[in-house]
Amino acid sequence: MIKLSRKIASIAPSMTLAISAKANELKAAGEKVINFGVGEPDFNTPAHIVEAAKEALDKGYTKYVAAAGLPALKKAVCQKFERENGLTYKPSQIIISNGAKHSIFNAVFALIEDGDEVIIPSPYWLTYPEVVKSCGGVPVFVETTRQSGYKMTAAQLEKAITQKTKMLIFNTPSNPTGAVYTEEEIRALAAVCLKHNICVLSDEIYERLIYGGEKHFSIAAVSPEMKELTIVINGVSKSYAMTGWRLGYLACAEPIAKAIASFQSHTTSNVNTMTQYAAIAALEGDDKPVSDMVKAFGERRDMAINILESYKKYDLSYVKPDGAFYIMLHVDGLYGKKFKGEVLKDSLQVADLLLTHKKVAVTPGVCFGDDTSVRLSYALSPADLKEGLEKIAEFAQECR
Numbered sequence: 001m002i003k004l005s006r007k008i009a010s011i012a013p014s015m016t017l018a019i020s021a022k023a024n025e026l027k028a029a030g031e032k033v034i035n036f037g038v039g040e041p042d043f044n045t046p047a048h049i050v051e052a053a054k055e056a057l058d059k060g061y062t063k064y065v066a067a068a069g070l071p072a073l074k075k076a077v078c079q080k081f082e083r084e085n086g087l088t089y090k091p092s093q094i095i096i097s098n099g100a101k102h103s104i105f106n107a108v109f110a111l112i113e114d115g116d117e118v119i120i121p122s123p124y125w126l127t128y129p130e131v132v133k134s135c136g137g138v139p140v141f142v143e144t145t146r147q148s149g150y151k152m153t154a155a156q157l158e159k160a161i162t163q164k165t166k167m168l169i170f171n172t173p174s175n176p177t178g179a180v181y182t183e184e185e186i187r188a189l190a191a192v193c194l195k196h197n198i199c200v201l202s203d204e205i206y207e208r209l210i211y212g213g214e215k216h217f218s219i220a221a222v223s224p225e226m227k228e229l230t231i232v233i234n235g236v237s238k239s240y241a242m243t244g245w246r247l248g249y250l251a252c253a254e255p256i257a258k259a260i261a262s263f264q265s266h267t268t269s270n271v272n273t274m275t276q277y278a279a280i281a282a283l284e285g286d287d288k289p290v291s292d293m294v295k296a297f298g299e300r301r302d303m304a305i306n307i308l309e310s311y312k313k314y315d316l317s318y319v320k321p322d323g324a325f326y327i328m329l330h331v332d333g334l335y336g337k338k339f340k341g342e343v344l345k346d347s348l349q350v351a352d353l354l355l356t357h358k359k360v361a362v363t364p365g366v367c368f369g370d371d372t373s374v375r376l377s378y379a380l381s382p383a384d385l386k387e388g389l390e391k392i393a394e395f396a397q398e399c400r
């Protein structure tokens with residue numbers, strides 16, 4: 001048997017696999033499963049974006065282009081940063097990659113040496129620690145609390161910094177908590193990063209999905225010094241309902257972008273050419289489909305929290321999310337109780353029982369470093385959302 005490399009052997013298998021395999025089995029057997037596990041908008045890609053890709057194919061734009069991205073797309077990305085984030089970048093500071101996930105990998109690979117510590121506020125998106133480990137880094141988790149709305153404070157950040165700290169991975173709006181940091185909170189975190197010269201990988205993929213008045217603020221916009229220290233990650237997957245197209249991008253200081261461009265030229269080369277044309281249409285075209293989608297998600301969030309508010313009596317609680325399309329539902333109030341004779345003790349077990357007995361799929365919080373909760377995505381129809389939440393209530397009522 002050939003031995004796996006140490007780096008790849010450090011990657012944890014996905015804990016959600018067992019749940020999704022079981023959900024698929026149930027569906028194949030003809031059962032209706034309400035799926036709160038989805039991580040993508042249930043809307044179609046807006047028509048004008050699809051048309052742009054078709055047009056690119058018809059025009060024969062099917063060949064290799066520059067590995068780091070089409071100049072016209074990089075220009076559109078620069079204009080987006082200027083318009084929406086007040087950030088001025090040159091096209092040479094932009095790298096177009098195969099999804100934000102790929103951009104994150106490239107950035108971590110470019111900056112992290114063996115043994116470097118990377119601070120990750122917890123609960124976290126499950127890919128972050130695996131990417132850090134695969135690049136030889138050491139994830140250092142900072143536990144946030146329900147009381148702080150799942151937001152890391154500047155004092156917590158400062159306490160976690162050691163001689164080995166190189167990077168903070170920062171995600172607002174957050175998957176899985178839906179937390180949205182305010183400009184003031186971001187400025188306080190930036191002051192700590194500047195003081196200790198810590199670079200920030202700022203994952204802003206959910207920036208458009210904010211409800212209830214809060215405005216997205218990029219940590220790179222704090223000051224020119226902070227911009228130098230930040231790698232901004234974004235993409236079209238979530239904002240434009242384009243998860244399957246695979247296009248993300250990053251913006252950073254020129255020497256880092258240059259290094260990533262060389263690396264990408266030897267690994268994946270360019271993102272497929274017609275997707276890049278579609279992304280130009282997304283960034284430059286009619287924004288109404290996006291604002292309509294955001295409005296619909298906002299209504300579903302309100303509907304979900306209104307229903308969940310009445311579930312406190314069943315020992316279920318939550319923190320109101322301001323962005324993305326997720327809610328962490330606290331199920332630890334049920335721990336110690338019995339469901340069909342089984343004593344409840346963790347989020348994986350709750351997820352498994354909900355699926356088996358109520359045909360409701362949720363993501364166990366343990367995947368995100370929080371075993372007290374399960375993550376519900378509200379990227380599903382209002383009717384399914386209501387029915388699924390009712391089934392969760394039934395489950396909680398049957399726990400004694």
Ligand SMILES: Cc1ncc(COP(=O)(O)O)c(C=O)c1O
Binds near residue numbers: 174
């Ligand atoms: C926080 C976060 N960042 C990045 C991504 C990856 O986005 P993409 O599909 O563009 O790779 C996701 C997808 O779930 C995410 O939740």
